[in-house]
Amino acid sequence: MVMGMPAVKPWVASIDIGGTWTRFAAVTIDGEVRGRERFATGAESSPDMVRARWRDRWAALIEREGSGGPPVAVGIGATGPVERDSGRLLEVPNAGPGLQGAELVAEFRMLSGVPVVLERDTCAALLAEAHAGAGAGCSELVYVTVSTGVGGAVLSDSRLVLGRAGGAGEIGHVIADPAGPLCGCGRTGCLEAIASGPAIAAAATRMLGEPAAGRLRELLGEGEPTGLRVSEAAAVGDPVAIAILATARDALARSIVDLANTFDPERIVVGGSVAEGNPGWIPVLQHAVREQALRPTRDALSVVPAALGDDAVLLGAARLAWEESGIASGMP
Numbered sequence: 001m002v003m004g005m006p007a008v009k010p011w012v013a014s015i016d017i018g019g020t021w022t023r024f025a026a027v028t029i030d031g032e033v034r035g036r037e038r039f040a041t042g043a044e045s046s047p048d049m050v051r052a053r054w055r056d057r058w059a060a061l062i063e064r065e066g067s068g069g070p071p072v073a074v075g076i077g078a079t080g081p082v083e084r085d086s087g088r089l090l091e092v093p094n095a096g097p098g099l100q101g102a103e104l105v106a107e108f109r110m111l112s113g114v115p116v117v118l119e120r121d122t123c124a125a126l127l128a129e130a131h132a133g134a135g136a137g138c139s140e141l142v143y144v145t146v147s148t149g150v151g152g153a154v155l156s157d158s159r160l161v162l163g164r165a166g167g168a169g170e171i172g173h174v175i176a177d178p179a180g181p182l183c184g185c186g187r188t189g190c191l192e193a194i195a196s197g198p199a200i201a202a203a204a205t206r207m208l209g210e211p212a213a214g215r216l217r218e219l220l221g222e223g224e225p226t227g228l229r230v231s232e233a234a235a236v237g238d239p240v241a242i243a244i245l246a247t248a249r250d251a252l253a254r255s256i257v258d259l260a261n262t263f264d265p266e267r268i269v270v271g272g273s274v275a276e277g278n279p280g281w282i283p284v285l286q287h288a289v290r291e292q293a294l295r296p297t298r299d300a301l302s303v304v305p306a307a308l309g310d311d312a313v314l315l316g317a318a319r320l321a322w323e324e325s326g327i328a329s330g331m332p
């Protein structure tokens with residue numbers, strides 16, 4: 001070591017590209033998340049604008065965290081579907097032109113000069129929750145996230161269930177109500193089209209013309225409704241907002257029971273901003289499983305809130321990056 005230089009811990013760069021926010025962070029060999037930064041994914045922007053933003057923010061991360069050297073690897077968890085072999089995003093429902101077909105692995109390999117690993121964001125979050133979060137100790141685990149989209153991932157025998165190309169577990173695109181709204185994927189009544197934040201906002205927009213929605217119109221005020229503002233209206237007792245959220249929650253409950261019967265997990269972890277904003281949903285989901293799932297699945301299955309919040313994808317992507325680097329990390 002050069003005299004006067006501080007001892008530098010190896011680190012990986014961890015990137016979470018979500019439908020709304022993109023997060024960059026450094027994760028040290030013992031699992032400490034440092035230098036978090038969040039910016040709008042900018043899905044409405046052109047591919048060139050999105051890439052220019054990544055280059056800019058990558059340089060800022062290296063400036064902040066790379067004084068002792070570059071990361072040993074980069075882990076990316078991205079809103080799906082991702083093509084794992086080629087390292088790119090495919091056509092992403094509900095995302096604009098900036099992300100479609102993005103060559104994520106090639107882009108960040110060029111920026112970083114180190115190995116890059118890409119996984120669907122829900123799979124990364126599942127790994128993090130399974131090791132250090134609400135699913136710790138479970139070898140049979142299902143993770144569901146309800147946020148800008150609805151996604152899921154499955155752990156069986158302590159391994160990710162990926163399917164042929166990594167698409168397994170896309171719970172957002174199972175039909176939760178055949179009479180429901182049109183989904184971004186082209187089908188009608190997908191869980192995502194009913195329970196995601198934008199779906200809740202769209203349901204409010206559809207209701208605003210109704211005579212019964214006078215108070216909701218007042219509560220939402222000017223501008224486009226959002227899922228968060230519908231939740232806030234429900235929290236102060238607006239019956240229309242409460243009914244919209246109950247529809248979303250009940251669709252989620254039906255799909256959770258389907259997941260329970262399909263995978264027979266020990267635990268189902270439910271995360272994402274919509275679920276976090278409606279903590280009263282968890283006991284309803286647990287009740288649905290207890291009442292409706294088959295035996296013996298229902299006897300020991302618990303439905304629990306996610307524990308890692310906004311860090312879940314970053315932590316899961318970091319785990320994958322450490323694996324890719326070949327360096328044994330001390331991450332929990």
Ligand SMILES: [Zn+2]
Pocket residue numbers: 172173174183184185186187190192193
């Ligand atoms: Zn769909």
